[in-house]
Amino acid sequence: MKILMTTSEAVPFAKTGGLADAVSALSLALASLGHDVRIVMPRYYGIDREKLEALEGPLGVHVGGGEEWSSVYRSRLPPPHGADEQGPEIPVYFIDHEIFFGRDGVYGTPSEPDFSDNPRRFSFFSRAVFQLCRKIGWYPDILHAHDWPTALVPVMLRFGEKTDGFANTKSVLTIHNLGYQGVYSKESFPYTRLPWDIFKVAGFEDWDRMNLLKAGLVCADRLTTVSPTYAEETKTAAYGFRLDGVLRARSADYAGILNGIDADVWNPRKDPTIPSRYDPDDLSGKAVDKAALQKEFGLPVDPDIPVIGMITRLTDQKGVGELFGASYGSAWSICADMRVQMVILGSGEKWCENELRSLASRLPNLRATIGYNERLSHLIEAGADFFLMPSRYEPCGLNQMYSLAYGTLPIVRCTGGLADTVENFDQETGDGTGFMFDDLTPRAIYDTVGWAVWAYYNKSELIGRMRSRAMRKDFSWVRSARKYADLYESLS
Ligand code: ADP
Numbered sequence: 495m496k497i498l499m500t501t502s503e504a505v506p507f508a509k510t511g512g513l514a515d516a517v518s519a520l521s522l523a524l525a526s527l528g529h530d531v532r533i534v535m536p537r538y539y540g541i542d543r544e545k546l547e548a549l550e551g552p553l554g555v556h557v558g559g560g561e562e563w564s565s566v567y568r569s570r571l572p573p574p575h576g577a578d579e580q581g582p583e584i585p586v587y588f589i590d591h592e593i594f595f596g597r598d599g600v601y602g603t604p605s606e607p608d609f610s611d612n613p614r615r616f617s618f619f620s621r622a623v624f625q626l627c628r629k630i631g632w633y634p635d636i637l638h639a640h641d642w643p644t645a646l647v648p649v650m651l652r653f654g655e656k657t658d659g660f661a662n663t664k665s666v667l668t669i670h671n672l673g674y675q676g677v678y679s680k681e682s683f684p685y686t687r688l689p690w691d692i693f694k695v696a697g698f699e700d701w702d703r704m705n706l707l708k709a710g711l712v713c714a715d716r717l718t719t720v721s722p723t724y725a726e727e728t729k730t731a732a733y734g735f736r737l738d739g740v741l742r743a744r745s746a747d748y749a750g751i752l753n754g755i756d757a758d759v760w761n762p763r764k765d766p767t768i769p770s771r772y773d774p775d776d777l778s779g780k781a782v783d784k785a786a787l788q789k790e791f792g793l794p795v796d797p798d799i800p801v802i803g804m805i806t807r808l809t810d811q812k813g814v815g816e817l818f819g820a821s822y823g824s825a826w827s828i829c830a831d832m833r834v835q836m837v838i839l840g841s842g843e844k845w846c847e848n849e850l851r852s853l854a855s856r857l858p859n860l861r862a863t864i865g866y867n868e869r870l871s872h873l874i875e876a877g878a879d880f881f882l883m884p885s886r887y888e889p890c891g892l893n894q895m896y897s898l899a900y901g902t903l904p905i906v907r908c909t910g911g912l913a914d915t916v917e918n919f920d921q922e923t924g925d926g927t928g929f930m931f932d933d934l935t936p937r938a939i940y941d942t943v944g945w946a947v948w949a950y951y952n953k954s955e956l957i958g959r960m961r962s963r964a965m966r967k968d969f970s971w972v973r974s975a976r977k978y979a980d981l982y983e984s985l986s
Pocket of ligand 1: 840893
């Protein structure tokens with residue numbers, strides 16, 4: 495099948511979050527199954543034109559009351575780490591428009607987190623997707639859009655673009671995080687060049703504003719999200735971010751497909767960034783990594799004390815209030831009451847960064863590094879005994895899958911992708927790969943960490959078996975890609 499991924503970000507070209515990894519990895523996995531996959535994205539200022547191949551002639555894009563002109567560049571997705579250069583070719587097209595995309599931020603900057611012209615930028619980009627296909631004479635069977643920035647693509651396909659080569663094209667929209675919807679003033683609507691009379695039927699209407707994601711959810715032929723449990727949760731008021739009704743109405747066309755992980759990058763058997771490599775049959779390397787982790791964070795090097803790791807954006811979604819909130823968070827009691835060490839890597843909300851610094855200065859067994867650090871994230875995954883993720887909601891989550899791959903047992907709230915990837919410890923049978931709780935309260939986090947620590951000291955043999963079991967789980971992208979391919983085929 496011919497599949498066009500329409501996206502605002504894709505690694506290695508532009509990344510602000512997991513969406514960028516998912517789009518590229520899914521594209522590669524689909525191509526390895528034999529599909530003709532291509533990607534189209536904006537050319538942001540940071541993407542060097544010199545490294546791209548220019549397509550001849552300008553691209554005319556009808557938006558608003560007139561026409562905008564852009565250039566198109568082309569490159570290809572690099573093969574996955576460690577793979578040979580002969581892998582499947584995935585062309586990546588870049589829509590170049592100086593005014594809209596000739597800036598550093600993808601959606602905004604620290605001082606302007608959501609660019610005020612985002613509805614224009616992404617209306618233009620979405621229209622350009624269709625013009626690009628016409629220009630290169632390549633019409634996809636599937637237009638696959640991701641999150642609000644390209645949610646207009648399925649809307650445009652349904653209202654106006656389903657002509658010439660697109661007559662049989664179907665659309666899929668994947669929700670990577672329902673918390674971000676692209677809600678703007680209606681004044682920008684004319685820029686889409688969609689007629690006003692479809693404003694309501696197409697689903698844009700949102701309390702007199704314009705909701706781009708909502709329109710995409712109403713108009714796409716199929717909807718997916720990144721885990722089966724999150725698909726169910728988003729149909730409830732508690733997790734639906736006001737769009738649960740829309741998703742319930744589209745239930746028959748809405749599925750959850752778990753993301754995969756890059757097993758070349760996140761693999762303790764061959765990870766070049768960790769001091770010692772290991773596999774499920776011999777975890778002695780993990781002990782070396784644990785000592786290195788303790789040393790790196792300035793903690794006493796002691797193989798017997800359980801180390802709890804955490805790598806996260808410090809935002810409410812990740813349960814950081816319940817864990818680190820001054821006076822009520824559970825981290826203080828965990829570290830004060832239990833014989834554990836806690837290492838945290840993260841950045842995000844200022845109050846939380848400050849609170850972590852304060853906790854680290856008062857607790858001898860808690861250490862925090864504020865910032866983004868890939869090397870350290872690998873060391874934490876390899877060296878920690880447990881990995882804590884008390885997320886309020888988690889569409890899929892990658893860190894718990896990395897943790898399982900490294901035999902680092904996740905302690906997680908039972909939600910979204912966490913519920914689909916971690917199996918709760920059964921202390922009678924020894925089954926399971928992690929420790930889970932339901933309610934997001936400081937007490938539940940405290941109790942569940944306490945349970946894991948108890949098992950560490952009292953059921954060490956079972957913990958060892960859990961580690962090996964966790965490391966043998968398959969979270970490959972090919973598994974996910976097969977499910978997407980089945981979904982595409984069901985549409986044709
Ligand atoms: P989300 O996309 O909601 O932030 P995920 O668990 O899906 O959560 O993915 C987060 C990714 O970002 C993981 O690869 C994680 O290791 C990485 N990450 C988050 N914060 C940091 C940090 N401070 N340093 C290094 N990597 C980080």
